[in-house]
Amino acid sequence: MAKQAQHELTESPAQLEQFYREMLYIRRFEEKCNVAYRQGLVGGYMHVYIGMEATAVGWNDAIKVGYDYVITAYRDHAQPLIMGSDPVKVMAEIMGRKDGYSQGKGGSMHIYDVENGFFGGWGIVGGHTPLGAGLAFAAKYRKEDRVALCFLGDGASNAGVFFETLNMAALWDLPVIFIIENNEFAMGTRLEYHAADTELYKRGEPFGIKCERVDGMDVLQVRKDAQRIVDWVRENQKPYVVEIMNYRFAGHGAADNDRQLYRTKEEEEENEKRDPIARLEKILEERNVMNREKMEAIDEEISEKVEEIYEAAVASPHPDPSEVYDHVYCDMEPEKGH
Amino acid sequence: MAAVLTEMSYRDAIRRAIVEELDRDKDVFVMGEDIGRYQGTFRVTEGLFKKYNEEQGEWRIIDTPIVEPGFTGIAIGAAMAGLRPIVEMMTMSFSILALDQIINHAAKIHYMTGGQVKVPLVVRGPGGAAKQLSAQHSHSMEGWYAHCPGLVVLAPATARDAYGLLKASIRNDNPVVFTENPGLYTTKGEIPDDPDFTLPFGKANILKEGKDISLIGYSRMTMLNLEVAERLAEDGIDAEVVDVVSLLPLDTETIFNSVRKTHRAVVVYEDWKHGGFGGEIASRIGEECFDDLDAPVVRVGGLNVPMPYSRVLELECMPKVDDVLASIYKLLK
Numbered sequence: 030m031a032k033q034a035q036h037e038l039t040e041s042p043a044q045l046e047q048f049y050r051e052m053l054y055i056r057r058f059e060e061k062c063n064v065a066y067r068q069g070l071v072g073g074y075m076h077v078y079i080g081m082e083a084t085a086v087g088w089n090d091a092i093k094v095g096y097d098y099v100i101t102a103y104r105d106h107a108q109p110l111i112m113g114s115d116p117v118k119v120m121a122e123i124m125g126r127k128d129g130y131s132q133g134k135g136g137s138m139h140i141y142d143v144e145n146g147f148f149g150g151w152g153i154v155g156g157h158t159p160l161g162a163g164l165a166f167a168a169k170y171r172k173e174d175r176v177a178l179c180f181l182g183d184g185a186s187n188a189g190v191f192f193e194t195l196n197m198a199a200l201w202d203l204p205v206i207f208i209i210e211n212n213e214f215a216m217g218t219r220l221e222y223h224a225a226d227t228e229l230y231k232r233g234e235p236f237g238i239k240c241e242r243v244d245g246m247d248v249l250q251v252r253k254d255a256q257r258i259v260d261w262v263r264e265n266q267k268p269y270v271v272e273i274m275n276y277r278f279a280g281h282g283a284a285d286n287d288r289q290l291y292r293t294k295e296e297e298e299e300n301e302k303r304d305p306i307a308r309l310e311k312i313l314e315e316r317n318v319m320n321r322e323k324m325e326a327i328d329e330e331i332s333e334k335v336e337e338i339y340e341a342a343v344a345s346p347h348p349d350p351s352e353v354y355d356h357v358y359c360d361m362e363p364e365k366g367h
Numbered sequence: 368m369a370a371v372l373t374e375m376s377y378r379d380a381i382r383r384a385i386v387e388e389l390d391r392d393k394d395v396f397v398m399g400e401d402i403g404r405y406q407g408t409f410r411v412t413e414g415l416f417k418k419y420n421e422e423q424g425e426w427r428i429i430d431t432p433i434v435e436p437g438f439t440g441i442a443i444g445a446a447m448a449g450l451r452p453i454v455e456m457m458t459m460s461f462s463i464l465a466l467d468q469i470i471n472h473a474a475k476i477h478y479m480t481g482g483q484v485k486v487p488l489v490v491r492g493p494g495g496a497a498k499q500l501s502a503q504h505s506h507s508m509e510g511w512y513a514h515c516p517g518l519v520v521l522a523p524a525t526a527r528d529a530y531g532l533l534k535a536s537i538r539n540d541n542p543v544v545f546t547e548n549p550g551l552y553t554t555k556g557e558i559p560d561d562p563d564f565t566l567p568f569g570k571a572n573i574l575k576e577g578k579d580i581s582l583i584g585y586s587r588m589t590m591l592n593l594e595v596a597e598r599l600a601e602d603g604i605d606a607e608v609v610d611v612v613s614l615l616p617l618d619t620e621t622i623f624n625s626v627r628k629t630h631r632a633v634v635v636y637e638d639w640k641h642g643g644f645g646g647e648i649a650s651r652i653g654e655e656c657f658d659d660l661d662a663p664v665v666r667v668g669g670l671n672v673p674m675p676y677s678r679v680l681e682l683e684c685m686p687k688v689d690d691v692l693a694s695i696y697k698l699l700k
Contacts, residue, residue, distance in 0.1 A: 046502060098448070121582075133482030141480040149480070159437050163444015168425065170396070193437025200432070247651065281428055342688060356482040357516050359540040361568070364616065 040249065040348040042318050046327075048090070049313065050250050052306050053084040054327060055107045057335045058116065059279075062123055062137075064107065064281040070124050070343065074152075075137040078107040080278035083305035084210055086111060087251025088178060091259040100148040100157055101180035103138035104210075104277075106167045108180075115343040126194040126345035133348040134356065154215075155181065155188025158207065160195045165205035169266065173244075175198040177205040177261050184215025186229045198268035199236035205261055206269045207233070210245065217291040233270030245275030248302045249312070370559035374665060378552040380526035381411055381491075384533040385453060388564045389419065392451065395537055398442055399492075403430040409493055409552055423689050425580050427699050439490065441466035443542075446488040451537060456492030459546055460506040465490075473542040474517030484538040491533070494522070495587060495637050496674055497549035499681060505674035507637050509586070510644030512544040513614035519543040519568050520615040524589035526556030528612055533567030538565065543652030548587040548637075569616035573625065577607035580695060581625040583648055584635040585611040588686065592635055595691045597599045605698070614644055622648065625669050630661040633695055635686055640668025662698045 042046075078085065085107040092099070094112050097342055109119050114130070122129025123137045130141055133320050139150040148164060151157035161179025165257050167173035185191060186209050191242060209230065215223045233240030239261075243254040253275070262269050279300060286358035288297070313319040357363040388395050392408070401408055403416035412428065419427040431438040433457065442452035445483050456462045462469065468492060496505040513520040519541050523529040529547065530579050536543040558564070574589065575596050580593035589610040596606040609625050611617070625634045637646035652685040670684045 071429075100444075129481070130483070131479060134481055135479045141483050143480070148484070151472075153467060156440070156467055156472060159440025160444035160447065161466070162430045163441040163446070164448050165444075166441055167445045167448030167450050170445065182484045190436045190440060193432070193434040194440065196434070197434060197437055197441060325519075356478045356480075357520075359477055359482075359485050361541065361616070364515055 038249075038312070038316055040341065045309075045313060047317050048086055048252070048328060049306075049309055049319070049324070050331065051086045051111045052248060052309065053331050054335070055082045055085065055110055057328075057331050058110055058120070058338070059106060059219070061339050062120070063279070063283060065124065065339065071137065071283070072125065072140075073136055074103065075123065075283040076104040077279050077283070078277075080304070081212060081245065081275045082107065083248035083251050084208070084245045084273050084275050087101070087248050088208065088255040090252050091255035092176065092178060097144050097175050098146050098161070098168070098177040100164060100177065101150070102154065102182060103150070103152050104156060104182070105140045105150045106137065109140055109142045109145070109147050109255060112142065112145045112147050114145055114147065116338045117345075120338050120342035121345040124342050124345070124367060125347070126342060127348045128311060128342070128345035132352060132355070155185040155191045157181070158185065158191045159194045161207070162198045162203050165198070165203040165268075166201065168364050174263050175204070176259055178208060178209055179205055180208045182215065182297050183209060183211040183213065183220055183229055184218075186222060186232055187224060191232070194262060195233060195236045195238060195268070195270070199238050202267050204262050204266050204268070206258060206271060209270065210275055211272050212275050213279070214281065214291060217285070219291060228272070230270055230272035233268075238268050238270050240270035240272070242272040242274065245273035246305045246308060247333055248305055248309055261360045275319055278302060278304075323330045358360045368681070370561040370564065372557040372676055373560055374557050375553055376528045376552065377451055377529055377547070377554050377556065377568065378409065380530040380556065380656045381547065383558070384530045384537070385412070386415070386539040389415075389533055391562070394449065395451045396429060396455065397453045397455065398429040398431055398438055400433050400457045403428045403457050407455065409549065412455065413464060435461050435465040436468055439468040440472065441488060442488055443468060443476070446486045447476065447484050451488045453491060453537060455489060457491050458500075458504050459508040461496035462490060462492070462508055463506070464686060464692050465679045469512070469542070469544070470515050472601050474505055474515050477541070478517060484645060486542045487540045488542045488673060489533070489536045490543070490544055491545035493549040493552070494546040495548045495550070496685060497680060499676055499678055500674075501676040502673035507669070509614055510638050511546070511593050513644055513647075517542065517617060519613075520546070521568065522546040522586040523612055524551065524586055525609050526554065527558050528566060528572070530558045531564050532568070532612070535568065539568075545651045546586060550587045551590070554590065560664035567619050569613045571612055571618035571621035572610040573621065574610050575608040576604070577605040577629065580631040580633065581603045581607050581609055581622075581628055581629045581634065582633055582691070583611060583622060583625070585614065586637070587636045588637055590641070591686065591688060591691065594688050595695075598688060598692060600696065611648070619651055619655070622652065626652050626656045627659045630659055631698060632660070632664045633667060633691060633698070634664065635667045635691055636667050637685055639671050641671045643668050665698055666695050667694050
């Protein structure tokens, strides 16, 4: 496991409050998505980020949002929320509505907000990793100093195309950071049952890529590591592999109702003690940055905001059937009819 | 003013299109296996590495490792950021490895993002049998790709079409699968001396007009159909040769108009006959031109076997002039 950090508090109170707000925002948003799923307002597959909030928040704070590129797999609600995307458009997309980012053609697994540099939102495990390297390729080709953050899961770290991508990222010195979010499960298969070498950061080693394992539950440590690594990649124009140790408190997807098939209640309870939000609350309180009352007030404010987002998304109309042909091609009509 | 015409091979026409577009737009680059220092297995990219990378000091002609999914995915990612990659498949058979990237990613991106992201990507390379490359290097992939909405799928038969359509493909914002045929690389044609010459997608050509029967095909089979038409002429049969050129979008109007005139249609394709793209053309004609037909629409396709190595067996697999003639005479009985 990554070592528990004992760090000096160098962040300003405003920054700490921002991290707290962002993590709580993700948590409450995702909880509301779960409610919407149970209400039948969300179909298909939906994967929430509950328990992993510190990862998205810490890394997002280390990049130039709107300039750098961010791409992830299908657990993709958190990044756009804190990158400044319109949350109503995110939730409307999750509900398949007209006001969603993709007008209801993407859904939960395919959220994109390209204006803010968020490139989705991909459903094939490992399949988006060369796309992430391709974004970095474009930055290098144009001699820009953008970096690309490519999030992937521990399950995706076994994909052949990921190894191919690592090779080319190293071969061509692409400024891409592969962030392997090790939440210990590839869907319902535990790490030691799917990976011959469970130290996933070592995926970078054969290619001479700098790599390390870091903590993913302490947002302050995540942010420090992220800033150091992002700065290094921007400066040195080379790839990086990071294995970030976190844990998803929820099931793999909203349809995963049998978590006991692959992990025990005791294990879940043990891991819930690592809750990144509770952990930051403790720090905020101990260091007199914020008292419990203030935290509750923030929570209430965020919960109300999420409720408004939900109401606005529910109020968004479903797409018109005629929209089915939109965006099959750019500037070209597809053939119509059954 | 009419453009001056220059005669050149299909291969040189493709190379000229690539060079002109590389010169025109810095966002265009070429990526693939052995396309740089080795100059391409079929020499399509001959001289490019020297010109752009060595002489101009640019990073435009990019040799990749032999990993189709990886480099195709990187090209797609680069295209999402606004570059215009031309990916060469050493043979289209190898694009099977990259199907996840082409079908599951490139073809879906504009749609899944609600129009936020464009993928101006060209995947090009030789498709179909060359000479004794056997079962794993001889696939005709265009019919597989033409099944998938979101892609443009082209299979030009002439140097002029290859030139104009490849330039159009590179400038277009949609992902394009551009199938060449190893048997066509040395064929000659006239192309206009005009660096801005492009051709539209979804336009079939009538290469020879006729009134008795429509011979419909694409890529190398169009050339076969021209030979068939000559043989038929010896027997006083006036065949019309329809070159489909663009599988997706498909120019049904030109095909239907030809059939409405001749009342008979033979569709010829090198791909396996069963489930191949010729079946799509035949069924379209059946649906739309039933009352115009004097005979059933006939398909002549490749044999439904893996491509064998032996030259004798390989030739047996591909439609030949006599195979098409036999089916026509059966039809005319």
